[in-house]
Amino acid sequence: MSEPILRAEGLRKGFPGVQALDGVDLSLCPGEVHVLLGENGAGKSTLIKMLSGAYRPDEGRVLMDGRQVDIRTAGDAQRLGISTIYQEFNLVPELSVAENLSLGRPPRRFGLIDKGAMVRQARELLARVEVDVDPRTPVARLGIARMQMVEIAKALALNARVLIMDEPTAVLTTSEVDKLFVLVRQLRDEGVAVAFITHHLEEIAAIGDRVTVLRDGRSVAEVPADTAQDELVRLMVGRPIDQQFPRRPAELGEPLLKVTGLSRRGAFDDVSFEVRAGEVVGISGLVGAGRTEVARAVFGADRYDSGEVTVRGRRLPPHDVHAAMEAGLGLVPEDRKGQGLVLTADIGENLGLVTLRDATRAGFVDRKGQRTAATKVADQLAIRMTGLNQEVRTLSGGNQQKVVIGKWLVADAHVLILDEPTRGIDVGAKVEIYQLVNELTDSGRAVLMISSDLPEILGMSDRILVMARGRLVGELAAGEATQDDVMALAVTEVEGSRAR
Known part of the structure; x- marks a missing residue:
């Protein structure tokens, strides 16, 4: 093995009430993909924030090429050749893709910003990550997946060593x-040292060389990337996980959600389906297939041109979120931090968001009733917290997702649309979310699940709908379908499709 470009030794970092890192060592070598594995709250984010200048360690040191360095800011990290792609995007929504890619270092000509050169450079970077996006498009108009690829392109622009x-x-x-x-x-073959964080265990052997496992702020093991998944799970959570996708089919009842002929020019066309009580219907498809657009239109967050949505026999008016919620429809969005939570509010306030209007009389909120309902749901979901007064932004990703789902339980929603419900969540928390899905369907609720994770769709759905270019192109029984079956439909060319 080559000498490390970067070595972290004995890093410790504490916050009020928690020791986030407790003596962690890590080495990143040129020409190697080093996977960091651990549950939410294990210390991975704290570690990379110290390496990228967002946090300073309480103890320990960081060395580059054997020389101790002091990384006080993100600028320090970049000058040392360290580039970080965070799970939470560092993009300015109001600026164009090109402006984001050159933010802080735009090309200049005669002292002025050269916008032509900026767009040309952006096209080259986007081509490298194979994303077909006009560089002049405002980032706010992109979906989450395309934002992720723009973040990756931005990191590549820095020509980082790490x-x-x-x-x-x-x-x-x-x-x-x-x-x-x-x-x-x-990048690995070019000698870049890559630290790769993932919760998808199947990716580790495919892309990694070594794995460092973190648990409770400590590095508990360093193993080869081809280590068996069961062993990785045991190292990560401290216990075996018997069943990764514990779907428990429930007795089916009447249709609770019916979507008929839903269309919006440029996004989706003639989409029809239904979800019955006790059923999980999964929607799969490639990025840009129109899955999230359909979900937002069904919930009333976005407009549609034609078609109708019915919840429990009640036809919903278009583009009316309040009517959807009144009918018992809930949406857990793909961007939980940007659209599902008020990060500066506490857990109790977030759990009561949906029912706040109903709990208000003559301008006064029934805080006691709201708190009682929030406590019941927090206990039901086993949210790991110090109390309802804890700010939701301080929770791990899995517990934040429980809060997003929990507010719909407080509101007694009968149909839940889950858009990427386990994005950025570790395997242990995923199983807890899946068990919650089982509890929802056992109680007669209906779940519409949108996911880019094919094993998740196959493992947790009763039926799978596949979208391509804005249209539904097939339906599969989950117990009989394979990943190849889903992908064969997902790449279907749809003649005359109006979707992007």
Whole structure:
């Protein structure tokens, strides 16, 4: 093995009430993909934030090429050749893709920003990550998956010696992941040291060389990337996970959600399906297939041109979120931090968001009633917290997702749309979310699950709908379908499709 480009020794970091890192060692070598594995809250994010200048360690040191360095800011990290792709995007939504890719270092000509050169450079970077996006498009108009690829392109622009990737595949489909892995292997072959964080165990052997496992702020093991998944899970969570996808079929009842002929020009066309009480219906498809657009239109968050949505026999008016919620429809969005939570509010306030209007009389909120309902749901979901007054932004990803789902339980929603429900969540927390899905369907609720994770769709759905280019192109029985079956439909060319 080559001498490490970067070595971290004995890193410790504490926050009020928690020791986030407790003496962690890590070495990143040129021409190697080093996977960091651990549950949410194990210390992975704290570690990479110290390497990228966001945090300073309480104890320990970082060495580059054997020389101790002091990384006080993100600028320090970049000057040392360390580039980080965070799970939470560092993009400016109001700026264009090109402006984001050159933020802080735009090309200049005669002292002025050269916008033509900026767009040309952006096209080259986007081509490298194989994303077909106009560089002049505002980032706010992109979906989550395309934002992720823009983040990756931005990191590549820095020509880093050390590249840290935090959950880069969380929102990507199988084909997008394959393209990303080709790029990562190219960087590895060029001598870049790559630190790769993932919760998808099947990716580890495909892309990694070594694995460091973190648990409770400590590095508990360093193993080869081809270590058996069962052993990786045991090292990560401290116990075996008997069943990764514990779907428990429930007795089916009447249709609770019916979507008929839903269309919006440029996004989706003639989409029809239903979800019955006790059923999990999965929607799969490639990025840009229109899955999230359909979900948002069904919930009333976005407009549609034609078609109708019925919840429990009640036809919903278009583009009316309040009517959807009144009918018992809930949406857990793919971007839980940007769209599902108020990060500066506490857990109790977030759990009561949906029912706040109903709990208000003459301008006064029934805080006692809200708190009682929130406590019951927090206990039901086993949210790991110090109390309802804890700020939701301080929770791990898995517990934040429980809060997003929990607010719909407080509101007694009968139909839940889950868009990427386990994005950025470790295997232990995923199983807890899956068990919650079982509890929802056992109680007669209906679940519509959108996911880019094919094993998840196959393992947790009763039926699978596949979308391509804005249209439903097939339906599969989950017990009989394979990943190849789903992908064969997902790449279907749809004649005359109006979707992007």
